[in-house]
C-alpha cells in the first residue's frame with residue numbers, strides 16, 4: 231500500500247458495534263467491575279511456564295488501543311530467555327539499590343513503606359515472561375519512512391491498561407514494574423536509543439503462597455474519584 235493511499239480519508243461503516251438492551255449493559259458493566267476488582271498487583275511469581283501464544287494474543291489486544299494519529303507508537307519487547315532476564319534483574323537491582331539507599335528521598339520511601347517493596351527483585355528471573363513496553367517517539371510508516379508520533383505517553387499508557395486487562399482476563403498475574411531509571415532496557419531489548427521504556431510488565435502465575443500488601447486493598451470510593459457535572 232502506498233503512503234499516499236494510507237493518507238486518504240476513506241470512511242467505512244462501523245464494522246462491529248452491537249447495541250445492547252440497557253439491562254444487559256448494566257449487568258455487563260457490573261460483571262466487568264466484579265472481575266477487574268479481582269486484579270491485584272503481584273510480586274511473588276511462580277516459575278511455572280506460560281504458553282507464548284497466550285502472551286501474543288494479549289499483546290494483540292493491547293495493540294487495539296486508541297492512540298495518536300493511529301501511528302500505534304508502541305513496541306512490546308517480550309523476554310523469556312533466562313540469560314536476558316538475569317541481566318535485566320542485575321541491572322534493575324543496581325538501580326533500585328541506589329533508589330532505596332537515598333535517591334528516592336524520604337517522602338517517597340515513606341509513601342512506599344506500606345507496600346513493603348525493596349531493592350530485591352527476584353521476580354525478574356522467576357516469572358516466565360517480562361514484557362517491556364516501549365514508546366516510539368518516531369516510527370516507520372508502511373513504506374519505511376520515519377515519521378513523528380503524537381501523544382506517545384498517553385497512547386502507551388492506554389495500551390498498557392489494555393495489556394494488563396487482557397492478561398488478567400486470561401488468568402495471569404502481573405506486576406507493573408518501573409525500575410528507575412530504566413534506560414538500560416533499550417540495549418538489553420535491542421531497541422533504538424530514541425525509544426522510551428515506560429513499563430516492565432512481569433507476567434506469570436502467582437506463587438502458591440503469594441501475598442499482597444493490605445494497603446493495596448484500599449480503593450477510593452466513587453464519590454472521591456468522580457464528579458458528575
Ligand code: IYR
Pocket residue numbers: 326329342345347348349407408409410
Ligand atoms: N521502582 C521501585 C519503587 C517503587 C515506586 C513506586 I511509585 C511503586 O508504586 C512501587 C515501587 C520498585 O520497583 O521497587
